[in-house]
Amino acid sequence: MDLPKVNVYARLFDFYTPLLTKRQQQVFNLYYFQDFSLGEISQELNISRQAVFDLIKRTEKVLENYEQKLQLLEKYQQDHKIIQTIRKIIENSQLQREDQGHILKLLDEML
Numbered sequence: 001m002d003l004p005k006v007n008v009y010a011r012l013f014d015f016y017t018p019l020l021t022k023r024q025q026q027v028f029n030l031y032y033f034q035d036f037s038l039g040e041i042s043q044e045l046n047i048s049r050q051a052v053f054d055l056i057k058r059t060e061k062v063l064e065n066y067e068q069k070l071q072l073l074e075k076y077q078q079d080h081k082i083i084q085t086i087r088k089i090i091e092n093s094q095l096q097r098e099d100q101g102h103i104l105k106l107l108d109e110m111l
Helices: 005-019 022-033 038-045 049-070 072-091 097-110
Strands: none
Touching: 005 022, 005 049, 005 072, 022 038, 022 049, 038 049, 049 072, 072 097
16 A cells, blocks of 8 residues: 555545444544544543543554455556546547547546
8 A cells, every 4th residue: 555544544434324323424534534633632521631542543443354365446546547548548549539538538437
């Protein structure tokens, strides 16, 4: 994974949210997407800062484990690269403009 840590976890969260508990989803969302501090989350949920920190770290590990086993993000990134390569080939081909547009639209829908 060549993305920055925050982006990697955001992508993993997108793929594996349904597999997380509601509490994991809530804390992870507040921390990574709403940019809450540990203190703000602890106040919001009436739990200790340490509990928030531990929950975030455990959730990161859970997401990493899911990815290690299921590799949904890895497969998505590979598919994205393949589709981008196909787009370049189509754009440089001798196809009719109308056919190019139709194929490119289908590729966009795949993404």
